[in-house]
Every structure is written in C-alpha cells, then in structure tokens.
Amino acid sequence: MKGIKILERILLAIPIMLGIAIIIFFFMRLTPGDPVDIMMGKAGMVSKAEIANLRKEFNLDKPLHIQLFLFLKGLLKFDLGKSFTKGMPVMELIKETLPATIELALFAMMFALIIAIPVGVISAVKQNSWIDRFAMAGSFFGISMPHFWLAIVAILIFSVKLNLLPTQGRISYGVELAHITGLYVFDSIVTGNLEALIDTLKHIILPAVSLGSAMAAIVARVMRSSMLEVLRQDYIVLARAKGLPEWLVITKHAVKNALIPTITVVGLQMGVLLGGNMIIETVFGWPGIGRMVVNAIFARDYPLVQGVVMFYAFVYITANLIVDIIYTVVNPKIQL
Amino acid sequence: MLQIRNLTSVFPTDSGMIKAVNGVDFHLKQGQIVGLVGESGCGKSATMLSILRLLPHPGKIIQGEVLFEGEDLLKKPLSEMRKIRGRKISMIFQDPMTTLNPVFKVGEQIRESMVIHGFFKKDGWNGFDFFRRRRKRKEIDKVISLMEEVGIPSADLRYYDYPHQFSGGMQQRALIAIALACNPRVILADEPTTALDVTIQAQILDLLRRINEEHGTGIILVTHDLGVAAEFCHEIAVMYAGRIVERSKTDDIIEDPKHPYTQGLLKSIPRIVKHKQKLYVIPGSVPDLLQMPPGCAFAPRCVYAIKKCKEKNVPLTEIEEGRYVRCINYI
Ligand SMILES: Nc1ncnc2c1ncn2[C@@H]1O[C@H](COP(=O)(O)OP(=O)(O)OP(=O)(O)O)[C@@H](O)[C@H]1O
C-alpha cells in the first residue's frame, strides 16, 4: 500500500518535470544575448565560418522545436547534454560540483537546527519572557536580512578585521586531502587528516552560518508556534498529571508532537539550501552547483543552465517526498 | 483522606477575575466514591485540576487547603507534588480522544507511569544494564495484565497500537489503566463518560466501581448527570457557579433534596415514560462568573428566592447530621 502511494507520487513528478523543462528551455532562449556571441566576444577575432561551425556543433542552427525535442529526448535518457563553455557533459559537471553544495547545505542545516530547535522550544516554554522576545527579534532579523549582506558583514568581521577565517574556497592551497566522497570534512575525518579537518571546517563556517541563518530563523518560529499549540493540549496535562517532571513533559511529550509541522518546513528548506545558495557560493567562491550555474547564466550556457534547473527541480520533488515519508514515521496517524 | 477546605481558584482575564472555584469544601473518605455534580462551566474540572495543582495558565489557586493524608498539598514543593501526581492521586480526563499522546504507543504511555514512579525496582547493581531487555519484557507483561484488568481485549497486541487505533471507549480504558498504574489512593475522575455513548458509559462506570471495591481506591466522580451520581456515589456534592450548594449522603439528596437547585436538577433527569412528558428545565441561565450576583448565585433563577437571598450570601451550613446546604431558607 505504502509502496504504491510512493510510486504514485514518483509518477506524478514526471509531468511536473516535463513542464519545468519546457519553461526553462524557452526562458533561456528568451533571455537576450547569444551564447556564441558571448563566447566569441571573449575569444576576439573569429571568422564567420568558425561561428557557423560552433552553431552547428551546439545545434543552435536548428529550428527551436527541434532543439526542444532534442533536449527532451536527452532528458529521457538522463542525458542533460554538453556544456557550451566547458565542453563536458552537464551530468559530469553536476556530479563534480554536487559534493561541495551538499556539504555546505548539510552544515547550514546542522547549524540552523542546532540553534533553531532549542530556541523555538525555550521561546514557547518561556512565552513573552525577555528570552522569548529577544529570540523572536533575532529571528525577525534573520528572516529579513538578505543572506549575501550577512555574508559580507561576516567576512568583514571575521576575516578582514579579526583575520580568523578564510573567505574563499573549501580548502587552503597546499593542504592535501584524499577525495573519497567529495565531502571534505567527512573525508578528512575518515582519513584521520587533522590538518585538513581544521582547515575545511574553518572554510565552511562562514558560508554555512550565512546560508543557515535564514533557515534557523524560520525553523525557530515554526517550532515556537507549534510548541505553543502543543503545550495547550490535553495530553500535556495528562503527562503532568502522571507525575512527570516538567523537563520530560517538554522534551518528550511536547517536542515530538511539535516536530511534526517543523519537519515539513525543514524539508522544504533543505530544497532551498541545495537550490538557493547561488549567492552564498558566489560570495565565498564555493565551488558548488550554485556558483557554476551563475556563471553559466552569464555565458548563456543553455544546456548547463537547463540541466542544473532540472536537477534543482528533482531535488525539490525528492525533498518533498522524503518529508512525506518521514512524516509517516513521526506521525502515526498519517499513512501517506 | 482527602479534604478540600475553602478552595478558591481564579482565572484572571482581560475582562476581570473569573472565580471558577469559589470557596469549595468537601471531603472524600477512605474507599468512598463522592460525586461532584453541576452544570457545564460551574467549575468541576477547575476543582479537580486545583487539587493536583495543574490549573492551566493563567489560572491560579488563591486560597484554601487540600489536605491529603494530613498534609496540605498546596504548601508542598513542586518536587513533592510530582511524587503524589499519578502515584497517590491520579486523574481521568473528560475527553479521552485528546488526552492520550498521539505519537506514543498506548502501552508505552501506561508503562511510563509505572517507570516514572519507580514502580519497577531495579535490583542490585545499577551500572551497565545487562538485563535491560529481560526487565523491559517483564514491565511490558505487567502493563499488559493491567490492560486486561481494565477490559482491553487482546491487550498483548493492543499494547503496540497508537491512540488513534483505539475507539473512544478503549481510549478511556487505557487512560484508566494509566490512572491505576501505581495503585493510587485516590482517583479524580473528571466526567469520564461524557464523551462516550451510553452503553460504553455504563461499562466504564462499572469498571470504576469495581476498582473502588477491589482496590479500595477513593474516587471523586465528576459528572453533570445527577442520575449517574445517584447510582454510583456514596456521597454527592452539588456545585453551582463555583460553589458547593448542597452536600450529603446520596440517599438524602435523592429522596429529600434541600437546595432549590438540587431539586431542579433532580426534576430535570430524563426518565423513560410512556406518555409524552415535557422535560423540566430550570428557568433562566447560569450566571456569568465575571458578574456574580452579590447574594446567592442561584437566586435569579430560584422560585423560592426572597429579597434577602439577593443581598446576602450564606455559607454552607450543616442543617442535620452530615447534611450541608447553602440556602437561607434552612437557616
Ligand atoms: N483557561 C481558562 N481561561 C479562562 N477561564 C477559564 C479557563 N478554563 C476554565 N475557565 C472558566 O472556568 C469556569 C469553570 O470551568 P470548568 O472547566 O471547571 O467547568 P466544568 O464544570 O468542568 O464544565 P464542563 O462540564 O463543561 O467540563 C468556566 O466557566 C470557564 O469560563
């Protein structure tokens, strides 16, 4: 039963992906600027014949509907085409940059949850106290500040003024690290490489905090309001009437219920973290998918942009599905 | 065994103080069932919650004593209070559907009550626990036998169910099992059957009576149904707008109600009769707890009310041995 429902959801994703594919295909081509012109502009003097050759190679000489057909046909075979600018299959490029993006997203999420869940819980328990007010003002700040601004301020303070943390990249030049998963922190732990561990951690702190702060703010608010809701329920009175100490009433009986709505938000935010980090990756020179797609947009690298957008769509849909599956685990009432 | 004296609890609200419990006096003797009867909103639940000091925010107790085994619960530190809740005095709630925690297995919720009060003694060395599994198995077996005792069929399977897989009646049985878990001295049963249909009601009440008889557990049975109270209770206290208006042995109240409100309640119990008979309804409505009349709270609805009733409030007075009435006509 459960399996069938999950399958149904996966099948439902197909028309959505198709729609996204068509939209991004036309959006790219509606954007002013021609990929070949941009490439040639960089290369300097080139002959007409060379330009025609390039167009031919990229299939840009074919009518639009043929181009669309070729793109969709490729998608069916999980072939996202070849990047104009890098001359490599888009799939390869995504695989290459994905670990960096995932690592950053994981750390951002970890930072967000470690801060947000306790803050939300304490705010609710101490509703209207100064802790609550302070935390909610902080989260309002976190939601409303654009994260590139936060990133720049963080760089100014921790890198420029205090000279504590690096501002660019994932690892310092000259630090050796064996690549196993591509998640540098993980790899350095597995290989017992202390130098690399410290170095990669130093690199990831600022981008992760900048990226995670908005999520922390949102999750803290959701957690607080669902805790407030839960604390009013009869089963909380029962837990107290059983003689449970207050900390157990909160951490066991209330938090597990309050997590249910929070999980949805966290899951969707995970999609945002994986897909919405172009600015942070650009600011911190983080070699992930986000920075790659920004460059691809400037170069009008159609296949690369299309491929990454398809990948983002895939991540969003998967994140949603995973949220729903986790939901059935924590909330026994829901059977998907 | 449990004596409540002059208990007064309020809910401060924006529009004023709501005196939900207003100088309530009554007691529960060892092994008895006492009925607390009154209309919706008269403060029955607030009284029960005050006894365990579980009034929801912003409610608070401003006066009175709750004497249990000779000690005033209202003066105890909270840590002491926790050892009494669920261990010596437990509570059964009005709405079983919302009282069990939806995310934990029913059996685990019952087991938790026992564990929290150290009902399962760890024997000897307490360090690394080699026998954890076996001990847990024992605990589960004990919970299952308790579930059987309160009439949950195939308890060994039901242990692992979640609350939403239980019917309302079964949920209430599970809650009774939670209340019984540590074999308490007193059970506060707050309208345990209001949310259930009639046949289930009778079963649950029978179960409570059996518990009372077999374990000698004292029960305060809160109900809005005087008929139910008459059938099950040794004594009845009638509550109106936060006050006890009459209190005595069940037979006395049923055969010879003194307070006009009790008389009205008694007349309005529906009976199965052949002829069409209009149900008696007490005229008027419950007073707003924010604007209580200065005199007797029932005076505006009372057919015997005289001028003095609306001016002066009389205390609960013993008019005969063991009969207490709060009415000027008997003083
Ligand atoms: N959280 C609260 N805030 C403000 N007032 C409250 C609150 N809870 C209860 N009250 C007030 O206290 C009074 C008594 O409520 P209580 O729940 O004790 O009534 P009850 O006799 O148990 O009624 P019912 O038969 O409906 O359960 C009510 O009139 C209500 O207005």
Ligand SMILES: [Mg+2]
């Ligand atoms: Mg009630």
